Amino acid sequence: MAERKDTQRQDVRIARSRAAxxxxxxxxxxxxxxxxxxxxxxxxxxxVGYATYFRHYQNxxxxxxxxxxxxxxxxxxxxxxxxxxAEPGGAATLLAEAVQARRGAFxxxxxxxxxxxxxxxxxxxxxxxxxxxxxxxxxxPHRLALRFAIASTVELLDWWLREDPYRPADEVAAMLDxxxxxxxx
Numbered sequence: 001m002a003e004r005k006d007t008q009r010q011d012v013r014i015a016r017s018r019a020a021x022x023x024x025x026x027x028x029x030x031x032x033x034x035x036x037x038x039x040x041x042x043x044x045x046x047x048v049g050y051a052t053y054f055r056h057y058q059n060x061x062x063x064x065x066x067x068x069x070x071x072x073x074x075x076x077x078x079x080x081x082x083x084x085x086a087e088p089g090g091a092a093t094l095l096a097e098a099v100q101a102r103r104g105a106f107x108x109x110x111x112x113x114x115x116x117x118x119x120x121x122x123x124x125x126x127x128x129x130x131x132x133x134x135x136x137x138x139x140x141p142h143r144l145a146l147r148f149a150i151a152s153t154v155e156l157l158d159w160w161l162r163e164d165p166y167r168p169a170d171e172v173a174a175m176l177d178x179x180x181x182x183x184x185x
Contacts, residue, residue, distance in 0.1 A: 029108030
């Protein structure tokens with residue numbers, strides 16, 4: 001019993017350390033180019049030891065991938081219930097609001113982390129949501145619908161963050177609904 005509690009306590013500490021390092025990376029990306037971010041900077045910002053950083057990640061790229069996957073998983077979990085409940089406008093609003101709330105982090109991830117990160121993000125989201133009910137029309141293969149919807153969403157968000165950053169989130173949500181979600185209905 002005592003061994004189980006120790007393991008649970010250790011699991012909580014691991015999760016807390018990893019979350020702190022992901023958050024630190026997102027904060028650093030808002031003010032620093034990815035190439036300039038080091039494990040030491042992440043550890044200091046996260047409030048963890050340098051050795052702790054290396055127990056979890058070999059390098060900043062690995063932390064970046066973990067951060068992208070975690071963000072994608074969280075976003076998918078947020079919007080899928082609305083999509084399944086046939087409330088695509090609600091899903092678009094949830095997504096636009098989530099991006100707006102972390103605007104600097106998403107801008108840094110989409111602009112500063114490169115095409116590799118985008119590819120990983122899109123594949124991960126497709127994998128995460130492929131087991132949800134197929135919402136696409138009968139003529140459109142499920143995985144293809146997902147790939148197009150995800151790629152379109154990423155491109156629309158990238159456009160918003162880079163080219164029209166002052167456009168309100170509700171207008172972006174309406175675009176997401178019309179361009180991405182409506183065709184799948």
